[in-house]
Amino acid sequence: MQPVDPVALTADLVRCPSVTPEDAGALDVLHRLLSEAGFECAWADRGGIRNLFARFGPNGHPRTFGFNGHTDVVPVGNPGDWSRPPFGAEIHDGTMFGRGTTDMKSGVAAFAAAAVDLVSSKPPEGAIILAITGDEEGDATDGTLALLDYMAVQNEAMTVCLVGEPTCPEHMGEMMKIGRRGSMTAWFTITGVQGHSAYPHRAKNPLPPLMRLMDQLASHTLDTGTDHFDPSTLAVVTVDTGNPATNVIPAEARGTVNIRFNDTHSGDSLTTWLGAQADAIASSYGVKIDMRVTISGESFLTPPGPLSDLVARAVEAETGVAPVLSTSGGTSDARFVKDHCPVVEFGLVGQSMHKVDEHVRVEHVHQLKSIYSRILQDYFA
Structure with a gap:
């Protein structure tokens, strides 16, 4: 041949x-x-x-x-x-x-x-x-x-x-x-109460807790790397409200992060950490935060x-x-x-x-x- x-x-x-x-x-x-x-x-x-x-x-x-x-x-x-x-x-x-x-x-x-x-x-x-x-x-x-x-x-x-x-x-x-590296994506949905932007005290704005959560996650140092891996990274990839009005506080806001992680972590350990961060923000602001996670690979x-x-x-x-x-x-x-x-x-x-x-x-x-x-x-x- x-x-x-x-x-x-x-x-x-x-x-x-x-x-x-x-x-x-x-x-x-x-x-x-x-x-x-x-x-x-x-x-x-x-x-x-x-x-x-x-x-x-x-x-x-x-x-x-x-x-x-x-x-x-x-x-x-x-x-x-x-x-x-x-x-x-x-x-x-x-x-x-x-x-x-x-x-x-x-x-x-x-x-x-x-x-x-x-x-x-x-x-x-x-x-x-x-x-x-x-x-x-x-x-x-x-x-x-x-x-x-x-x-x-x-x-x-x-x-x-x-x-x-x-x-x-x-x-x-x-x-x-x-x-x-491992890869995972987490989607957060924050639910508040819709209201008129002139009367913010009558609403429960989901955007401030979303911004706080995204900032906390993005600012956190996951690790400093290992013998064969660079430091893990977390990127905020989208923030959405779908709100076309300037005089309405929306009832819902969404944010998504993607994490590329080294052998310091597992998908489960990071999911636990993300959930704890979200729970703390939800408690502090009095809003509901739902989280969905997909782990593409360890x-x-x-x-x-x-x-x-x-x-x-x-x-x-x-x-x-x-x-x-x-x-x-x-x-x-x-x-x-x-x-x-x-x-x-x-x-x-x-x-x-x-x-x-x-x-x-x-x-x-x-x-x-x-x-x-x-x-x-x-x-x-």
Whole structure:
């Protein structure tokens, strides 16, 4: 079998307009390639989301290298703002343009190409699993979680896993992720009593307690960071009353905060703290405060060790750059994989992801395949 061109495979995937939750044939492209190379493929669809599971080698082997990625992409926005067709995968001056070129169809293509080349030339003493979802950019409830549930039922397991998200801020090789901060959002609704603004004593204005609560939360220092994490952050992201009148005190006001937290905290501990702050304000002002919380993911860390060393050696060998071990950035599906096996992330430069004219350097896609190939070869050596 001829070596798989990761750039051509990336182009095939980008031409599938798989705006989450639509698949648009992207996973079929991978299914055909992997099946022809001898991978056992299965669908782990759930909730209208397509998810592809593929394994080469024996089920249950103690040396099973896993890869996790996604083929769904964010919307393009106004297509007229793009200088190239957002699903055209056009290459100009060594750069491919299109939604998903960076996040993360090229990462999926590079690993799939590396895996197919390896099993076609010298089948490994062990197994390779690819768990590819169509639900990472959306709610992520029926994507990688569905794949992991499918694996549990089928007694499938990865020994270690690499997530191919873009991890490098500016230059290839400069950063890999060994953990991620947790993420949660809290919505507060404060209920008072509506009244005439000329007679504030006859009303119960929900805005002063809301402002006090938002200020207290935003001014609080959650922590000063840990050995592998920066300090946790809390951001006030919206304050709303829906009040178009200037002579009416509204009956209700709402505020929302988003917290990105390190391993000093858990979602539950922060929920308890938020609730205590809200209760104190409600008591002080004599208003009712309702709180709703969604925890998108807990913080996690894969301690530096064999897996991060394996990836770092391959990255430095192919790029000449020793990657920094980082936990920065937002969330990824690694937050789900970490409950299954040790997981790290390494991928492309992410400067253009989610932007108009998202693009990737062709040479970087080839380089990423080389890095992934070396990781696999060294793992099974």
